[in-house]
Amino acid sequence: MTLDDPCPCGSGTPYDDCCGPLLATERLAATAEELMRSRYTAYCYGNREHLWRTWHPRTRPSQVALDPSIRWTGLRIxxxxxxxxxxxxxxxxxxxxxxxxxxxxxxxxxxxGGRWFYLDAESDD
Structure with a gap:
């Protein structure tokens, strides 16, 4: 990946200007959508730490499991x-x-405490 590669979250912004700083813990998400996009990107890159860290303490599992056979290909809000x-x-x-x-x-x-967390979800599948 280079500095100019687009972020996997589909924002159209380079990764290093979009989700990269969130996954690297350089800054916090300003909005729920920004956190959601960063979590999608974490799934793309297999970043369990970001997923666990951004999961609400009340609902997060003790460990985050990822399926290595899934290759994420796009996100649409x-x-x-x-x-x-x-x-x-x-x-x-x-x-x-x-x-x-x-x-x-x-x-x-x-x-x-001023930080956005993923709480839970409803799946339409």
């Missing part, structure tokens, strides 16, 4: 409700594509 920098909660509906299929999900996010 369908709808965002709340989750702005001054909100305490938000919902992001999205479709994540992978080789052989897609995952449709409605993810809920909560802000705790």
């Amino acid at each position: 369908v709808d965002v409700r709340d989750g702005a920098a001054d909100d305490d909660s938000g919902v992001v509906d999205f479709v994540a594509s992978y080789d052989g299929g897609e995952l449709r999900e409605r993810s809920r996010f909560a802000k705790r």
